[in-house]
Amino acid sequence: HLETLATSLIHDGRFAEARELKKQALKDGVRLPHVWVRLHTAERDWAEALKAVDQASRRDKVTAAYSRAVIYLKQGDLNRAAAEVEVLRGEASRRKNDRRLELRLWETQGLLLCLRGEADAGLKLLEKAVERTKNDYTHHAWGNGAYYMEQWGVGALACNRLEVAEEAFLEALAHDLGSVRGALGMQVIAERRGRTEEAARYAALARKFWTRASTLHLEAELTALRGSKEGIKTTLR
Secondary structure (H helix, E strand, C coil): CHHHHHHHHHHCCCHHHHHHHHHHHHHCCCCCHHHHHHHHHHCCCHHHHHHHHHHHCCCCHHHHHHHHHHHHHHHCCHHHHHHHHHHHHHHHHHCCCCHHHHHHHHHHHHHHHHHCCCHHHHHHHHHHHHHHHCCCHHHCCCCCCCHHHHHHHHHHHHCCCHHHHHHHHHHHHHHCCCCHHHHHHHHHHHHHCCCHHHHHHHHHHHHHHCCCCCHHHHHHHHHHHHCCCCCCCCCCC
16 A cells, blocks of 8 residues: 555655655655665665665575666766666576566667657667557556656657657557656657647646646656756755
8 A cells, every 4th residue: 555655655756755664664664665766766866776676686596687787877877877777687587488578678779769860779678668568457557647648759869760659658648647758758748849729738738747846846847758858956845
């Protein structure tokens, strides 16, 4: 129940409430490091995210490599991300029937390729992850959102493949009526196409989805999707 509640709060951008939940959980002796990795990664508190990864890695080295890869990709640190993707690739070669690991490799390697300008190869991997999961309810339930569809869209935006990005983000919105990245992604696409009114509609939709979120966190998501070179430097709470 605690994990489900935390996941739902993270999905809705309610990070302050999720932090309070974490504080109470730790006070009660409940340790869910993988959940706190998701929380701090989502709120872009990189120091806390990496600290949570270190705590979780004592039990699961593969998940730690995956989490670090996601964090480094969000930071734009492609060399460090590539090193973690190599760890996942090595494990995947030994664990050929591990479907979860395969998905994680497709996601991180796909995003890495997109960020390096290898759009076709990267988007192919991200689309494979979408096809694998789009009819699996467990990937969309309890605040998990249309995660792989959003990541597909993020990769497509990064290499300016707007038609692919549009397909990805519209699928995300169809599968998850609260997909803030779906709405923000469509806003960015409309901005790049010069469609001011459409961009404003999707911006309003994103604000509706994250009504109880900090404006700073919503702006951080938008900045990341726009591909700002400066990014969000400060720690957001």
